[in-house]
Amino acid sequence: MLSIGAFAQIGQVTHRMLRHWDQTGLLVPAHTDPFNSYRSYDPQQLERLHRIVALRQLGFGIEDISSLLADGIDAEQLMVMLQRRRAEVEEEHRTAAARLADVERRLHLIERERPMSSVEVIKKPLSAAQLAARTVKVNEQPELINVVGPTFDAVAEIIGGTCGALETPIAVYSSAEEGIEATIGYVYSGQAQEGVDLIPLPAENEAFVTVHLGEIQGIGSSWQALHEEILARGYEPSGPCRELYLRADEAGRTDQFVVELQQPVRSIS
Amino acid sequence: MLSIGAFAQIGQVTHRMLRHWDQTGLLVPAHTDPFNSYRSYDPQQLERLHRIVALRQLGFGIEDISSLLADGIDAEQLMVMLQRRRAEVEEEHRTAAARLADVERRLHLIERERPMSSVEVIKKPLSAAQLAARTVKVNEQPELINVVGPTFDAVAEIIGGTCGALETPIAVYSSAEEGIEATIGYVYSGQAQEGVDLIPLPAENEAFVTVHLGEIQGIGSSWQALHEEILARGYEPSGPCRELYLRADEAGRTDQFVVELQQPVRSIS
DNA sequence: TCACCCTCTGACACTGTGTCAGAGTCAAGC
DNA sequence: GCTTGACTCTGACACAGTGTCAGAGGGTGA
Numbered sequence: 001m002l003s004i005g006a007f008a009q010i011g012q013v014t015h016r017m018l019r020h021w022d023q024t025g026l027l028v029p030a031h032t033d034p035f036n037s038y039r040s041y042d043p044q045q046l047e048r049l050h051r052i053v054a055l056r057q058l059g060f061g062i063e064d065i066s067s068l069l070a071d072g073i074d075a076e077q078l079m080v081m082l083q084r085r086r087a088e089v090e091e092e093h094r095t096a097a098a099r100l101a102d103v104e105r106r107l108h109l110i111e112r113e114r115p116m117s118s119v120e121v122i123k124k125p126l127s128a129a130q131l132a133a134r135t136v137k138v139n140e141q142p143e144l145i146n147v148v149g150p151t152f153d154a155v156a157e158i159i160g161g162t163c164g165a166l167e168t169p170i171a172v173y174s175s176a177e178e179g180i181e182a183t184i185g186y187v188y189s190g191q192a193q194e195g196v197d198l199i200p201l202p203a204e205n206e207a208f209v210t211v212h213l214g215e216i217q218g219i220g221s222s223w224q225a226l227h228e229e230i231l232a233r234g235y236e237p238s239g240p241c242r243e244l245y246l247r248a249d250e251a252g253r254t255d256q257f258v259v260e261l262q263q264p265v266r267s268i269s
Numbered sequence: 270m271l272s273i274g275a276f277a278q279i280g281q282v283t284h285r286m287l288r289h290w291d292q293t294g295l296l297v298p299a300h301t302d303p304f305n306s307y308r309s310y311d312p313q314q315l316e317r318l319h320r321i322v323a324l325r326q327l328g329f330g331i332e333d334i335s336s337l338l339a340d341g342i343d344a345e346q347l348m349v350m351l352q353r354r355r356a357e358v359e360e361e362h363r364t365a366a367a368r369l370a371d372v373e374r375r376l377h378l379i380e381r382e383r384p385m386s387s388v389e390v391i392k393k394p395l396s397a398a399q400l401a402a403r404t405v406k407v408n409e410q411p412e413l414i415n416v417v418g419p420t421f422d423a424v425a426e427i428i429g430g431t432c433g434a435l436e437t438p439i440a441v442y443s444s445a446e447e448g449i450e451a452t453i454g455y456v457y458s459g460q461a462q463e464g465v466d467l468i469p470l471p472a473e474n475e476a477f478v479t480v481h482l483g484e485i486q487g488i489g490s491s492w493q494a495l496h497e498e499i500l501a502r503g504y505e506p507s508g509p510c511r512e513l514y515l516r517a518d519e520a521g522r523t524d525q526f527v528v529e530l531q532q533p534v535r536s537i538s
Numbered sequence: 539t540c541a542c543c544c545t546c547t548g549a550c551a552c553t554g555t556g557t558c559a560g561a562g563t564c565a566a567g568c
Numbered sequence: 569g570c571t572t573g574a575c576t577c578t579g580a581c582a583c584a585g586t587g588t589c590a591g592a593g594g595g596t597g598a
Contacts, residue, residue, distance in 0.1 A: 035594095043480075097362060099361075103358055285555060306577055
């Protein structure tokens with residue numbers, strides 16, 4: 001019979017775990033002294049201990065290990081659990097790979113003297129929405145800035161009457177033949193109205209987004225940075241991009257904008 | 270100003286986290302109502318939120334993120350933290366890869382109708398020790414079984430006198446020219462004695478071990494299984510193997526043995 | 539007998555998130 | 569003004585798997 005210390009040393013685990021496993025019933029010492037509660041392990045229990053250690057190395061939790069070592073387990077169940085575990089480990093592996101790539105990308109950026117990318121980009125899904133909007137078309141990008149504001153106002157005037165509080169303003173841009181098409185309006189769940197279109201905006205399960213703060217004029221460089229980041233991370237745009245105006249009002253001040261830039265993407269595979 | 274719900278939705282995090290981060294000071298709402306404690310976030314705080322989300326995706330903990338977003342951080346410190354993170358992620362990546370290989374190996378074993386390898390093998394380091402032992406040489410493996418027992422007895426008789434309780438019996442086997450060399454004795458920290466050699470046993474930082482239970486005659490197949498497993502996992506033996514007798518006595522009974530089989534290995538690279 | 543090591547129990551800690559309970563608040567519709 | 573439903577608040581427990589600490593008792597050798 002082995003003391004807990006000896007057993008722990010042979011099996012390369014700590015006393016703490018052996019006591020924990022005793023409590024949870026995973027590995028109960030062959031004998032426990034009724035007077036001083038000292039635990040004694042039979043050397044034969046090393047086999048079970050080894051199985052436990054091996055399963056732990058595969059990343060199984062205590063619960064799972066208990067089932068796997070239970071008496072009545074058959075090859076079928078075993079296989080199911082291993083397959084589930086495989087899926088999880090594959091996921092961990094992918095996550096780690098992606099993280100690694102991202103960490104290294106950032107390290108390279110620093111080495112090239114760009115301390116931290118000027119915009120912070122995150123990936124998230126976009127949910128579907130319905131817009132009340134107008135679609136306008138311009139030939140050159142610079143024209144947009146003169147068109148967007150008034151169009152928002154026009155749409156707001158139409159639907160603002162029936163719908164007290166306007167929801168989020170959104171602009172969707174897609175390139176058309178010889179120019180840019182902009183759909184400009186508000187998230188809207190009411191009825192159709194004269195003078196605006198009801199436009200369903202599809203959900204996107206992968207999009208890169210960032211926020212642009214401050215002067216609206218600078219939004220172009222934020223877009224550029226966003227698209228650079230998309231490419232750098234191995235993705236490409238997969239649909240029209242959107243601007244979501246989180247703060248635009250402030251009565252004439254143009255230096256207090258907060259705009260979420262959204263670009264649906266797909267992985268370059 | 271955005272309510273916690275709106276802010277959470279835009280930033281794709283849960284209220285719970287925002288409250289948690291408020292508590293820890295990582296992201297404090299721009300305003301908290303003194304009467305009802307409602308949190309209000311400034312849209313500009315989305316930038317910080319995005320940075321936090323991005324860093325979380327790299328696997329940084331809250332503590333680290335706080336430092337990374339602190340005011341006085343310079344590129345130097347940033348780089349140090351990223352490098353540390355890189356090392357950790359690389360480790361995770363390796364672990365996941367190893368696990369994946371192991372899980373798949375086990376799945377294949379099951380498919381080939383070998384429900385669970387008969388021996389359970391784990392990898393652990395071996396610590397150094399000093400033996401009081403005798404070295405014997407045999408030509409054929411079967412001879413060993415007749416030699417080992419008596420040699421243990423002979424060594425025990427010599428050192429047992431001065432050293433009350435004998436420590437663990439160990440046998441070390443290495444192949445010599447035309448035969449097998451066996452070093453048989455006990456872990457021993459006393460002085461040299463007539464009739465036995467003091468033999469230092471080096472530490473090994475990687476070894477595969479398993480336990481053999483029951484009849485001592487079956488130990489050969491346990492060794493074979495251990496060596497098969499070593500190869501299957503992409504390692505090869507890198508030194509003499511050892512047997513550590515955890516239970517051998519039992520007065521003449523040969524079916525109650527508990528022996529740890531230890532084989533130092535190196536990775537096949 | 540003393541000193542030292544082993545072992546016991548029980549507790550708290552960590553991380554980051556889910557969830558629940560119970561209470562309070564806000565806004566909209568009637 | 570009242571109801572209703574959605575939102576928010578706090579505080580707590582929970583998870584997993586260890587590390588660690590405190591305080592007490594046991595066992596052994598000098």
